[in-house]
Amino acid sequence: MSPESSKRFRVSAYNFGFLDEGSKREIRRSTLKAVAIPGYQVPFASRELPIGKGWGTGGMQLSLSLAGSRDTIKVIDQGHDDSVNAVSIRHLIQSCTQVEMTRDSQAASLIQSRHRIPEIPLRKDQILILQVPQPDPLKKVESHEKKVKQLHADKDYKGMWLHLYEDISQWGDISISADYPSTAHERYLFAPSPLPRWDVPKLNHSEALCLLGAGREKKIYAIPPHTQVTPLAFDDVPFTTENFGKASCKNCGADNVYLDEFIDDETGQKTYSCSDTGYCHQRMAERRIQ
Amino acid sequence: MKGDQAFDLVHDSQLIYREMLEAVSRPGTISNIKTVLTKLPDSPVNPGLIGMALTILDGETSFAVVPEFSKLSSYIQQKTGSRVETLDQADYILMHDLSLVPSFSEVIETIKKGTLIDPHDSATLLIQVKSFSATNGAPYILSGPGIASESQVPIEGLPENWEKTRQRANKEFPLGIDFFFVSQAAEILSIPRTTRIRKA
Ligand SMILES: [Zn+2]
Numbered sequence: 001m002s003p004e005s006s007k008r009f010r011v012s013a014y015n016f017g018f019l020d021e022g023s024k025r026e027i028r029r030s031t032l033k034a035v036a037i038p039g040y041q042v043p044f045a046s047r048e049l050p051i052g053k054g055w056g057t058g059g060m061q062l063s064l065s066l067a068g069s070r071d072t073i074k075v076i077d078q079g080h081d082d083s084v085n086a087v088s089i090r091h092l093i094q095s096c097t098q099v100e101m102t103r104d105s106q107a108a109s110l111i112q113s114r115h116r117i118p119e120i121p122l123r124k125d126q127i128l129i130l131q132v133p134q135p136d137p138l139k140k141v142e143s144h145e146k147k148v149k150q151l152h153a154d155k156d157y158k159g160m161w162l163h164l165y166e167d168i169s170q171w172g173d174i175s176i177s178a179d180y181p182s183t184a185h186e187r188y189l190f191a192p193s194p195l196p197r198w199d200v201p202k203l204n205h206s207e208a209l210c211l212l213g214a215g216r217e218k219k220i221y222a223i224p225p226h227t228q229v230t231p232l233a234f235d236d237v238p239f240t241t242e243n244f245g246k247a248s249c250k251n252c253g254a255d256n257v258y259l260d261e262f263i264d265d266e267t268g269q270k271t272y273s274c275s276d277t278g279y280c281h282q283r284m285a286e287r288r289i290q
Numbered sequence: 291m292k293g294d295q296a297f298d299l300v301h302d303s304q305l306i307y308r309e310m311l312e313a314v315s316r317p318g319t320i321s322n323i324k325t326v327l328t329k330l331p332d333s334p335v336n337p338g339l340i341g342m343a344l345t346i347l348d349g350e351t352s353f354a355v356v357p358e359f360s361k362l363s364s365y366i367q368q369k370t371g372s373r374v375e376t377l378d379q380a381d382y383i384l385m386h387d388l389s390l391v392p393s394f395s396e397v398i399e400t401i402k403k404g405t406l407i408d409p410h411d412s413a414t415l416l417i418q419v420k421s422f423s424a425t426n427g428a429p430y431i432l433s434g435p436g437i438a439s440e441s442q443v444p445i446e447g448l449p450e451n452w453e454k455t456r457q458r459a460n461k462e463f464p465l466g467i468d469f470f471f472v473s474q475a476a477e478i479l480s481i482p483r484t485t486r487i488r489k490a
Contacts, residue, residue: 016300016301017304021299021300021303022348022349022350024303024304025303025345025346025347025348025350026350028307028311028345028346029346029351030410031311032310032311032314032346032414032468033410033414033468034410035311035314035315035436035482036314036466036468036482036483036484037409037410037464037483037484038435038484040409040410040464042410043410065307066307066308066311067304068301068304068305068308069301124316149407150407153405153406153407154406185435185484187463187464188464209311209315224315224316224435224436224484225315225316225435225436226435226436226437226438227435227436228435
């Protein structure tokens with residue numbers, strides 16, 4: 001190779017996206033594999049990031065390996081754009097990519113989230129990135145990594161079914177409120193991350209690609225668009241989402257959304273508001289215009 | 291000015307990755323990485339194929355070139371640090387001219403499909419084809435994850451019965467192989483192991 005031809009390569013903006021190019025390439029290779037094998041956890045060499053543990057280093061690494069100058073990014077934490085976590089993550093992404101940030105889910109091309117999927121259905125030109133603390137539902141029934149991998153290899157999910165059965169025997173219903181074990185493409189059991197049950201059906205035949213990253217456990221997995229996602233359930237105890245009855249949001253009036261419950265200290269009365277604050281603010285703004 | 295024409299390892303790789311991700315997420319969708327066409331003037335083969343290789347290969351990966359083409363192998367080695375491996379061990383298989391491959395099915399049978407414990411330890415194929423032109427290409431109907439119901443794609447330049455060879459390699463999901471095709475116009479199209487194919 002002549003020196004002239006190697007000069008034709010350019011490496012600009014050193015550490016664009018904080019991660020070095022080698023780290024990004026590895027995450028990208030793992031992500032492409034993850035999409036090809038829906039729900040299967042692809043191992044990757046998770047990197048240290050200058051954010052606290054439990055702040056979603058898996059999601060961050062996915063976002064940083066995806067982001068480019070054409071992107072607009074939204075960061076949400078438990079439905080909020082303005083929590084300490086969301087603000088820190090947003091700040092880090094912005095400072096090392098100069099990518100545009102937004103609170104409007106519809107304006108975002110990448111949405112990094114913890115614990116929620118936005119209420120407004122995602123589109124095909126959007127990618128949802130979920131932060132995952134524990135990527136393997138089987139860790140509830142088997143602690144050894146090697147054995148867990150073998151169970152996935154054999155599609156042996158008896159332990160998980162037994163776990164659910166015992167739950168029903170004890171509580172009369174499935175008591176799992178978040179991170180509901182589900183299967184992807186009728187093959188792999190996967191953890192949808194600590195979403196409420198409300199959000200799990202949004203992954204089924206979604207228009208958007210969903211990528212899940214577990215930094216501490218060093219795993220990346222994916223639910224491609226238009227992929228079957230089935231929450232585990234028995235015929236006589238079907239999967240159900242949270243039921244808020246006739247409650248609606250005290251700020252914007254929305255019903256048929258996932259609501260946070262508050263109890264008034266003085267009156268003891270229950271009030272509700274949208275968990276997805278970006279959605280709530282948007283509805284309030286629209287109503288003021290009208 | 292000349293600097294702006296060069297392949298940018300940070301930003302061009304990011305763009306190509308996103309197109310590859312889009313392609314594998316929605317099998318049969320045609321994405322394009324045309325930006326590379328003018329940026330890799332010293333490519334020994336179509337810049338589209340090189341662009342994908344530069345985006346995902348490095349010293350942590352291995353590759354094989356089929357049919358053998360030392361100019362291409364050494365170019366990839368020098369630019370990415372990826373190492374040449376035998377066909378049965380390589381992570382990435384680069385096929386730059388299918389018309390010179392004596393037996394496509396032998397290649398497919400040889401390359402790694404992963405194991406039940408590590409299904410991701412399988413080969414990914416980067417294949418140069420002529421075009422995705424509706425007038426010249428043989429039409430295939432795809433279904434499976436990433437596809438709402440069915441999508442029809444024409445691919446020009448694939449060997450007869452390639453889809454049956456592929457089907458045999460992918461019969462035991464999650465084991466299997468994933469394809470990225472690139473046309474002469476630097477459009478890309480992916481067919482991962484989950485996609486079902488039939489001839490239209
Ligand atoms: Zn509201």
